[in-house]
Amino acid sequence: MILREAAESGTKAALITPDRSLTRQVTAALDRWAILPDDSAGRPLALSAPGRFLRHTAALLGQKLTADSLLTLLKHPLTASGPTRGPHLLLTRYLELKLRKTGPAFPTGPDLLEWAAARSDNALPWAQFLADSLQNLDQIPRRPLAEHVTQHRALSEAMARGLDPSGSGDLWNKAAGIEALALMETLTAEAAHGGTFSSAEYRDLFEALVNKGEVREPVRAHPNIMIWGTLEARVQGADLVILGGLNDGIWPKLPEPDPWLNRSMRKK
Structure with missing residues (x-):
């Protein structure tokens, strides 16, 4: 006051x-x-749209995909942030109704494809994209840090791009996106000296780094x-x-x- x-x-x-x-x-x-x-x-980078998006995708690495984590990512403003954003949101709504009503609690690629095949609204390409992007994320072994960073960035750009053939949507745009990209590029450059990490250790490392970032818009x-x-x-x-x-x-x-x-x- x-x-x-x-x-x-x-x-x-x-x-x-x-x-x-x-x-x-x-x-x-x-x-x-x-x-x-x-x-x-x-503003803290971790609380910006790109920061939250990268934290969501990092949280998927090494974890079994849940319906809540899937819907959280699909509803993020940067997911499929290109020209296909409208159809993406519509299909996300239909998928949420299905998951909330009948499950499963831990959806897999085949579950998404089965749901899409029963529809008549061209949901199959979208479900195939999700199945390809999110498969085997819970089976990541202990490996060099560089491989974690590469997969994390590839997954983030794929989800931000959606069904667009190229690009990364709006993920790296504006001041917050530029800071997030700089963080990922710095992590990529230094990853060769980082040794081996489990998925949980990589998530903790990324959280610590993104929480230090600041965005001046x-x-x-x-x-x-x-x-x-x-x-x-x-x-x-x-x-x-x-x-x-x-x-x-x-x-x-x-x-x-x-x-x-x-x-x-x-x-x-």
Whole structure:
């Protein structure tokens, strides 16, 4: 409410906090009044559309496909994000009705093909595409990191492309897509030195990397409402300053573990 009042009165106001969870909550609250704050840290890559999409596809590796995970991926805005998006959504709706009503809970390629063959709306090519893209994902052995990255990227681009003959849909477009592509290319370049990974270890690695990414999108933010981290706040000023997240462990954050000096010794 304080930031909203500042926006209405023309007061330059800044929220200063290192707590990214708090900044997302504040941004969501301000959105109710169509106020977009100028966030110096941008947006976490993991919460962007490409970041979520890549996390969904990574979660399929080494796991038995469930109806929920399949529908989650099929409904994502970047799945089949080319010209075939409309028919894809329609078939996804029909497939969801079938899975919710009669299952199976763990659909396989033959299950999808059997469902499509019983229809008269040209669902068979779409089901064949899904069966080919998602087959044997639960049978991935321990292997070099480079092979995990290659399959992950190929699966992601195939699902984003849909039935289009080429391309990768809108997966690598816009600021978030560019950052996601840079992450995948960096991972590809360094994968040769990564050794061997199981599917679970690769998923954990990818989650850790994507959670570190940030996206700074070219948006027109409110000129008087800012969100700063502790570093940016040192060199900028505002008429109204709000300090958020003043909780022990967040700000100030807990000291890093030290193999030589414990906390009491460092106080001395």
